Amino acid sequence: MAREDLLASWVEHFAMTFERDGLPLIAGRILGYLLVCNPPERTAAELSAALEASSGSISTNLRLLGGNGLVRKMTRRGRLAALYRVDEQRWVDFVQGRLEAIAGVRELTAGGLxxxxxxxxxxxxxxxxxxxYGSLSGALDDLRRRLQHTRDAQRA
Structure with missing residues (x-):
């Protein structure tokens, strides 16, 4: 199988994984593609062509991803179309938020007990x-420390 076919398959698997978490399939495809494409920025039209999705679907899902901070919209002098790329720093925030939600469930179950x-x-x-959830708490604390280290390193 050619490398591009393997990448397309990986992007699809990535998208389906995030779809199980409630993200629309196209949004997951956009995220997966933007994580591995070179150069790392793409226009909406380029995303539409690469992912074989309608421009309306791409636009809707870029707004969704931009709203939660995972994808950043940029403009460049001399270019008419905006460029989109994954915002790696905000990805850490996104994961941190999901970890906090898991930790919140533990607080609820402890209160119920x-x-x-x-x-x-x-x-x-x-x-x-x-x-x-208790068995996850130690792992979550460790992951929080690593995410904070990653965030600090990205800011430096």
């Missing part, structure tokens, strides 16, 4: 969920 302290039978289901 306190409420159910006198009723172990009712607490059992909640305890199982709490244990899952």
């Amino acid at each position: 306190r409420l159910m302290s006198g009723d172990p039978e009712r607490a059992e289901r909640l305890r199982t969920v709490d244990e899952v």
